[in-house]
Amino acid sequence: MALTHKATVMDEKGIMQALRRIAHEIIECNKGTEDVVLVGIRKRGVPLAGRLQAYLNEIEGSSIPLGILDITLYRDDLTQRQDQPEVHTTDVPFDLNKKHVVVVDDVLYTGRTIRAALDALIDLGRPATIQLAVLVDRGHRELPIRADYVGKNVPTSRSERVDVNVKEIDGEDRVDILEEKQE
Amino acid sequence: MQTLRRKDILGLEEMSAEEITLILDTARSMREIIQRKIKKVPTLRGRSMINLFYEPSTRTKASFELAQKYMSSDPISVGGSSSSLVKGETLKDTVRNLEMMNIDCVVMRHPVSGSAHYLARNVDISVINAGDGMHEHPTQGLLDMFTILDKKGRLEELKVVIVGDIRHSRVARSNIWGLQKMGAEVVVAGPPTLMPPDLEVFGVKYSPQIEDAIGDADVVMALRLQKERQEGGLFPTLREYAELYGLSPQRVAHAKDDVLIMHPGPMNRGVEISSEVADGPRSVILEQVTSGVAVRMAILYLLLGGTKEE
Numbered sequence: 001m002a003l004t005h006k007a008t009v010m011d012e013k014g015i016m017q018a019l020r021r022i023a024h025e026i027i028e029c030n031k032g033t034e035d036v037v038l039v040g041i042r043k044r045g046v047p048l049a050g051r052l053q054a055y056l057n058e059i060e061g062s063s064i065p066l067g068i069l070d071i072t073l074y075r076d077d078l079t080q081r082q083d084q085p086e087v088h089t090t091d092v093p094f095d096l097n098k099k100h101v102v103v104v105d106d107v108l109y110t111g112r113t114i115r116a117a118l119d120a121l122i123d124l125g126r127p128a129t130i131q132l133a134v135l136v137d138r139g140h141r142e143l144p145i146r147a148d149y150v151g152k153n154v155p156t157s158r159s160e161r162v163d164v165n166v167k168e169i170d171g172e173d174r175v176d177i178l179e180e181k182q183e
Numbered sequence: 184m185q186t187l188r189r190k191d192i193l194g195l196e197e198m199s200a201e202e203i204t205l206i207l208d209t210a211r212s213m214r215e216i217i218q219r220k221i222k223k224v225p226t227l228r229g230r231s232m233i234n235l236f237y238e239p240s241t242r243t244k245a246s247f248e249l250a251q252k253y254m255s256s257d258p259i260s261v262g263g264s265s266s267s268l269v270k271g272e273t274l275k276d277t278v279r280n281l282e283m284m285n286i287d288c289v290v291m292r293h294p295v296s297g298s299a300h301y302l303a304r305n306v307d308i309s310v311i312n313a314g315d316g317m318h319e320h321p322t323q324g325l326l327d328m329f330t331i332l333d334k335k336g337r338l339e340e341l342k343v344v345i346v347g348d349i350r351h352s353r354v355a356r357s358n359i360w361g362l363q364k365m366g367a368e369v370v371v372a373g374p375p376t377l378m379p380p381d382l383e384v385f386g387v388k389y390s391p392q393i394e395d396a397i398g399d400a401d402v403v404m405a406l407r408l409q410k411e412r413q414e415g416g417l418f419p420t421l422r423e424y425a426e427l428y429g430l431s432p433q434r435v436a437h438a439k440d441d442v443l444i445m446h447p448g449p450m451n452r453g454v455e456i457s458s459e460v461a462d463g464p465r466s467v468i469l470e471q472v473t474s475g476v477a478v479r480m481a482i483l484y485l486l487l488g489g490t491k492e493e
Contacts, residue, residue, distance in 0.1 A: 070212065073224040073254075078488050084186040087484060089212040123221045 003161060003178040009154050010175035015135065015166075018151030019048065022133050023055035025149050030100050033060045035128065037096070039067040041105040041117055042088055047168035048135055049104035067092030069103070074116035096125030102149075106164040108134040111145035136175055138162050187485040191303040191310040194319035195361040203325070203361060209481035210329050210474070216253060217476055227256035230487055232288040233281050236262030236313070240292055242448050242472060243313050243323070247290050250479035256287075256487075274298060275305050282306055287487055291315075296353075309486045317351050322482065323447055324357030326474040328365060330467055331402055333474070334443055339366035344396045346428060347406035347455050348377040350417075354447045355406055359385045372396045373428050376417040393428060397438045404445040405430050405456045421454050430456040435465070443467050 010018065030036050033056055040049030046068050053066045070088040078084075103117055114132060121130060133149035138156040156162060156177060163176040187202055195203070216224055232251055236244055244260060251258035278289060288309040291299055296316030303310040314320040332338055343362050349355045349371045362369050369387045371378065372395075382389060390396035397403050408424060418424050425431075430444065444456075444466040452458050461468060 073216075073226040073484070078226065084485070084488055086185050087209050087212040087481075089215050091215070119225065123223065124219065 002181045004181045006160065006177045006179040008174060008176050010136075010152060010173075012173040015151070015173045015175070018135060019051050020055055022149040022151060023052055023059060026052070026056065026102055026131075026133070027060060029131070029148070033062045033064055035098065036100045036102060037065045037067065037094060038102050038104060039069050039092060039117075039121065041103065041113065042068060042070045044106040044164055044166055044169060045069075045104045047166045048106060049102075050168070052102075052104060052133065065094045067094065069117055069120055071113060071116040071120050074120045076112060076116065090120065090124075092124055096121065096127045098126070098128045100129045100131065101127040102131045102133050104133045106135050106166075107162050108132070108137045108145075108147050108150075109140055109162075111141045111143035114145050115143050135164060136162055190486075191299075191312075192321055192482055192486065193299045193303055193310065193312045195321050195324050195357045195364070196319065198321075198361070198364070200364045200366075203328070203365060206325055206478065206481050206485060207329050207332060209485060210325075210477040211333075213480040213484070214473070214477040216480070217473065222253050223255055224253065225255045226484060227251075227254040227487055230256040230287040231285070232256055232258045232290065233286050234258055234260040234262070234290040234313070235277070235292070236260065237291070237293045238314070240313070242475070243292065243320075246472070246475040247311075247313065247322075247479055250476050250483060253476070254480055254483050256483070262292075274302060278302055278306050282308060288483070311482065311486070314353050316353065317356075318353055319357045319360075320353040320447075321357050321361075322475070322479055323354050324361040325482075326471060326478040327354075327358055327404070327445060327447070328361055329474045329478050330445065330471050331367075331443060333470070334467060335401060338362065341367045341401040342370065342399060343367050343402040343404065344370045344372055344390075344393075344400040345404045345406065346372045346393055346396075346430065348408050349373060349382075349406070350377045350379045351409045352406050356385075358404065359387055363387070370396045370400070374418050374424070393434060394437055397434070397442070400438055400442055402443045402445060403430065403435070403438060404447075405450075407447065407449060408451055408455050410451075421451075425454050429454060430460045432457060432459045432463075435460050435463075438465075441465075445471060447471070 038049045038053050040046035053064050056064050068091040070090045072085045072087045131148040134147045135151040137147055137150045137153050159180050161178040163178055165172050165174045167173050234247055248258050290311045290313050292313040293315050296318035299312035299315045312321055345355050359369050370390055371387050372390045372393045442465055446468045
């Protein structure tokens with residue numbers, strides 16, 4: 001099925017503003033950045049978490065730890081998939097106990113990735129709180145999961161795809177909505 | 184390449200460099216899990232496995248069981264005199280019966296070369312060869328390559344010398360196939376009576392004198408002198424073997440400073456390797472054991488983590 005471009009919902013400036021706002025909200029919510037750590041979900045959550053880290057450090061003059069989470073081994077659809085996902089390394093080189101962990105991902109959709117991420121995080125330690133920051137919330141949750149920080153709410157239909165591009169991986173910053181082409 | 188398109192892991196002879204690379208890459212991610220406080224991921228929850236050991240084993244068996252448990256599968260190990268493996272049932276019957284218990288995978292060590300291939304042809308579930316006679320021990324070959332890759336950063340153009348009883352060694356065969364596919368040069372050394380008669384089919388160089396081979400070696404791998412597989416008369420005495428072919432401090436002094444000393448275990452200290460070398464700074468023998476769990480987790484994930492119906 002061919003996908004065609006329907007709309008661009010965020011550009012470089014929009015993404016920057018959204019992440020900066022999220023950084024301020026994280027500080028407000030946690031009354032500073034003490035004991036706050038960031039964990040990006042592979043793949044595009046990682047560069048987004050890196051940018052949040054830079055903004056938070058810039059605003060607070062602090063140095064916030066950043067970890068990388070690979071949730072492949074925690075997926076609930078492994079037995080249903082033909083194309084086996086490649087396993088990458090989880091790299092959380094700090095203690096999560098009693099920390100306020102902000103999980104960062106690009107798109108929140110069914111909630112299943114976040115469910116897997118929660119299991120993976122709890123295997124690494126016992127955080128004080130786990131919070132969720134996403135660049136785009138597109139709806140259609142299949143699990144009782146919500147984000148604490150949202151860059152942009154984008155109403156979509158299930159047949160559409162949200163395509164997040166980030167400079168670090170894709171060479172540009174842009175969020176597009178793609179739709180299946182009607183023959 | 185993302186998926187192993189095969190049912191079984193039987194030997195490295197039939198595997199491609201891409202498949203080996205995929206396993207080694209996946210093993211690197213698995214090693215992080217072993218270092219966690221909570222050493223468990225839910226990936227293979229609900230999968231059951233049977234480890235059939237028709238020969239004694241400590242390391243390989245423990246390593247497979249740990250890997251299976253770290254991946255949340257349910258393993259059962261059978262072996263030794265407590266099981267009906269000694270009652271004369273054929274291999275095919277044993278596994279067909281076990282298959283009826285709806286298991287997903289068999290790991291087998293067996294004294295007969297080719298037994299893993301035979302089993303794989305006769306059952307629908309995945310078979311992992313944990314050593315078949317003098318044929319292959321693929322997971323050992325993979326964990327050796329993983330250890331070398333971890334320490335040296337590459338396998339291409341490394342010179343690996345395997346010393347000792349090549350003839351009876353499934354570890355040597357798996358390493359020879361695997362390392363050469365990954366671009367390493369393999370040289371074998373040891374008494375001519377302990378070389379396989381068909382050495383040329385492996386494509387390796389033979390050096391009767393160890394000293395000649397190890398001068399520019401990046402890795403020196405000592406093999407266990409397998410007393411249980413000797414038909415007699417292949418070498419005079421253990422002492423003479425140690426004298427001529429054992430890895431002694433004097434002999435290893437000829438090698439490069441950053442040479443890696445390896446041994447698949449269990450070691451006959453004072454025979455094929457001296458304690459001083461085995462416990463010395465260049466030895467990675469204990470790292471090999473940790474690598475073993477990571478490599479086996481990777482294989483289990485790649486074989487059983489997805490659906491296989493085509």
